[in-house]
Amino acid sequence: VKTETGKMVLEAAIDAGVYVPYLCYHPGMKSYGACRMCVVSVEGQRGFPAACTLPVAEGMKVQTESKDVNELRRSVMEMLIAEHPNGCLTCHRIDICGPTNVCLRHVSVNDRCVTCPKNERCELKDTVRYLGMNLESPLQYKYRQIPLEVADPFxxxxxxxxxxxxxxxxxxxxxxxxxxxxxxxxxxxxxxxxxxxxxxxxxxxxxxxxxxxxxxxxxxxxxxxxxxxxxxxxxx
Structure with a gap:
């Protein structure tokens, strides 16, 4: 991949059409490195750095897909969805269910993607699908019980x-x-x-x-x- 000096690995990958999942990065803003979803492996380096904060270097060999990389991404996602409604995220019926359908898995309304205003526009759902997450998770989901903020005019x-x-x-x-x-x-x-x-x-x-x-x-x-x-x- 050819790129410019000063760019991050994630930016170079995006420019080259190589997909790397991310949730905290956004074009036009400084790299943040919080979500750890864009982790990669670099030949000759230890660990799994975040691609959004990793500067490109001449001759570096980066692996964006591997068993270890994707297992780490799934582990990170498990922690994220432990605090995010996820009843529909990995369900095979997501494409045929609607907000008025009775959930055959008895998922509560607050935990359903089909009742979310961002359904089918959700980057978290897209990332879960990309990672091939299943219904099993060692972490138990807990609803935060935070009241909705609706006092603003828009x-x-x-x-x-x-x-x-x-x-x-x-x-x-x-x-x-x-x-x-x-x-x-x-x-x-x-x-x-x-x-x-x-x-x-x-x-x-x-x-x-x-x-x-x-x-x-x-x-x-x-x-x-x-x-x-x-x-x-x-x-x-």
């Missing part, structure tokens, strides 16, 4: 769906030069929110939509278009 926020990738926080800071949202802590758990738990309007949000554009899941949605669905869904 956006709805459901932090039960947040995967703490910090894309929205970084978009607000890096792309808009603002600090309406940031990383907060609730009961010892890192989450996204406003500084003092206020509404976005009170925190100085301009409702530009940058945070919604980069959110990989359904945690941040525009209320007027909340239930819009893609006109065409393609499996790759």
């Amino acid at each position: 956006y709805d926020r459901d932090y039960n769906l947040c995967i703490v990738c910090a894309r929205c926080v970084r978009a607000c800071e890096e792309l808009r030069g603002d600090d309406a949202i940031g990383m907060t802590e609730r009961s010892g758990q890192a989450l996204v929110g406003t500084s003092f738990g206020t509404s976005l309007l009170e925190s100085g949000c301009e409702f530009c939509g940058a945070c919604i554009d980069v959110c990989p899941v359904g945690a941040l949605v525009e209320r007027d278009n909340k239930w819009d669905k893609p006109r065409k869904v393609e499996r790759t």
Whole structure:
């Protein structure tokens, strides 16, 4: 692969059309290296560095797919979905179920992808499918029980769906030069929110939509278009 000096391995892979899964990286923003989904192996190096923070070097040999790499990615995903509704993520009936169908596996409404506003536009679901995850996980899912934030005039926020990738926080800071949202802590758990738990309007949000554009899941949605669905869904 030919690329430019100063680029990261993930950027070089994207430019070359080589797919590497990622959740916290987003074009146009600084590399973050939080989700660890883009781990790769490099010949002659120990460990599995994140491709989004690994600078390219002359002659380096990078393996983006291997048994060890994908096992590590699945382990990372297991930790993510232990705190994210996942009842439909790995179910073989996901393509034929609808929000009004009775779940044959008795999955609760809060745990179903088909009742999520980002269904079929969810990067987390796409990554789970790519990794070939099955229904078994050593970690037990626990619903966060965080009330929905609906006090703002344009956006709805459901932090039960947040995967703490910090894309929205970084978009607000890096792309808009603002600090309406940031990383907060609730009961010892890192989450996204406003500084003092206020509404976005009170925190100085301009409702530009940058945070919604980069959110990989359904945690941040525009209320007027909340239930819009893609006109065409393609499996790759």
